[in-house]
Amino acid sequence: MPVKNRFAELLPEITAWRRDFHEHPELLFDVHRTAAKVAELCRSFGCDEVVEGIGRTGVVAVIKGRTDGKGRVIGLRADMDALPIHEQTGVPYASKTPGKMHACGHDGHTAMLLGAAKYLAETRNFDGKVVCIFQPAEEGGGGGREMVADGMLNRWGVQEVYGMHNMPGIPVGHFAIRPGPMMAAADQFEIVVTGKGGHAAKPHECVDTTVVSAHIIVALQTIASRNVDPLKQVVVSVCTVETDSTAHNVIPQVVKMKGTVRTMEAKVQDYVETRLEQIVEGTALALGARAEVHYQRGYPVTVNAPQNTDYAAEVARKISAHVDTDTPPLMGAEDFSFMLNERPGAYIFLGNGDTAMVHHPAYNFDDAAIPFGATWYAEMAETRMPAA
Numbered sequence: 024m025p026v027k028n029r030f031a032e033l034l035p036e037i038t039a040w041r042r043d044f045h046e047h048p049e050l051l052f053d054v055h056r057t058a059a060k061v062a063e064l065c066r067s068f069g070c071d072e073v074v075e076g077i078g079r080t081g082v083v084a085v086i087k088g089r090t091d092g093k094g095r096v097i098g099l100r101a102d103m104d105a106l107p108i109h110e111q112t113g114v115p116y117a118s119k120t121p122g123k124m125h126a127c128g129h130d131g132h133t134a135m136l137l138g139a140a141k142y143l144a145e146t147r148n149f150d151g152k153v154v155c156i157f158q159p160a161e162e163g164g165g166g167g168r169e170m171v172a173d174g175m176l177n178r179w180g181v182q183e184v185y186g187m188h189n190m191p192g193i194p195v196g197h198f199a200i201r202p203g204p205m206m207a208a209a210d211q212f213e214i215v216v217t218g219k220g221g222h223a224a225k226p227h228e229c230v231d232t233t234v235v236s237a238h239i240i241v242a243l244q245t246i247a248s249r250n251v252d253p254l255k256q257v258v259v260s261v262c263t264v265e266t267d268s269t270a271h272n273v274i275p276q277v278v279k280m281k282g283t284v285r286t287m288e289a290k291v292q293d294y295v296e297t298r299l300e301q302i303v304e305g306t307a308l309a310l311g312a313r314a315e316v317h318y319q320r321g322y323p324v325t326v327n328a329p330q331n332t333d334y335a336a337e338v339a340r341k342i343s344a345h346v347d348t349d350t351p352p353l354m355g356a357e358d359f360s361f362m363l364n365e366r367p368g369a370y371i372f373l374g375n376g377d378t379a380m381v382h383h384p385a386y387n388f389d390d391a392a393i394p395f396g397a398t399w400y401a402e403m404a405e406t407r408m409p410a411a
Contacts, residue, residue, distance in 0.1 A: 041134035048105030078170030095151030098184035101136035102161035131388035139400035151408035167358035193374035198339035199350035206325035209356030220276035
């Protein structure tokens with residue numbers, strides 16, 4: 024089975040929705056226009072239930088199958104938020120809001136799930152219920168966590184949940200997935216180093232926080248190279264360094280650093296947090312300074328359940344002859360992980376072609392991918408809940 028013919032017919036309409044979302048990007052939980060349009064469209068499709076305000080600004084649309092003999096419920100998720108990036112694509116439908124841009128393709132994800140919802144509401148060729156989940160605040164806000172905390176999965180009895188993300192570098196119409204860890208946990212930290220400031224010409228009278236911070240930055244790299252099993256994936260990156268002085272001849276009293284930790288296993292995540300604090304505090308103490316670490320857990324590891332990965336790949340093979348079932352895991356993070364921690368399911372990549380990478384100001388979702396993604400969403404429902 025190639026893409027469903029109905030999505031070829033709907034392509035101009037779905038593309039128009041996608042480009043409208045692209046022109047009007049919204050950030051984090053402030054997706055009021057987007058969510059309102061999603062809810063309006065779902066009601067116009069004849070969805071049986073449309074509820075707004077789940078997880079603050081999320082939308083849930085429920086579609087009942089022609090029959091419901093087995094009580095099956097499948098969740099399909101798309102994200103709605105954009106990024107604080109100034110767009111540089113030059114496309115006619117570019118962002119109308121300076122400093123905001125759909126640079127990750129969430130406009131495409133939302134449009135594809137809307138297309139699937141319209142098709143499923145028209146055909147209802149399945150036995151059970153489909154719960155279409157339109158999520159806010161994937162880009163750092165934890166909207167997936169908020170929707171789960173709001174009782175979404177229990178309220179609608181979701182038994183399995185599936186998500187999708189476009190991926191530049193993979194040809195349009197191709198899919199990629201893997202069982203187990205698919206994307207990393209993402210934590211963040213802030214380090215405050217306090218010493219004794221003074222005149223740069225008299226370093227012996229100071230405790231130089233810049234030198235201490237340099238030693239800390241280098242020492243933190245030993246976590247990956249000398250502390251963690253080299254077969255385990257881990258990234259520790261110090262990304263910003265800020266002193267309390269901008270003068271060329273002043274040794275600063277305080278240095279603040281911020282960074283991120285990426286891991287693929289919970290045990291490694293726990294260990295890295297502990298080891299990072301030990302290295303920072305010990306290095307500072309050895310050099311006569313003090314250091315405080317503020318460590319914050321972020322998104323968990325995105326883990327595909329093996330059996331559900333097989334289901335997702337099986338559906339992808341119905342649509343495409345190119346399905347990679349051993350794609351390398353990515354050290355990026357995804358808050359669909361909060362839903363996968365609660366229910367079995369899987370997350371799959373859909374090719375976006377030879378485009379700029381996501382989170383780049385020149386990135387643009389390829390509308391040619393829409394029929395493939397919309398078909399996958401719809402076919403997941405029909406395959407997992409075949410009509411009685």
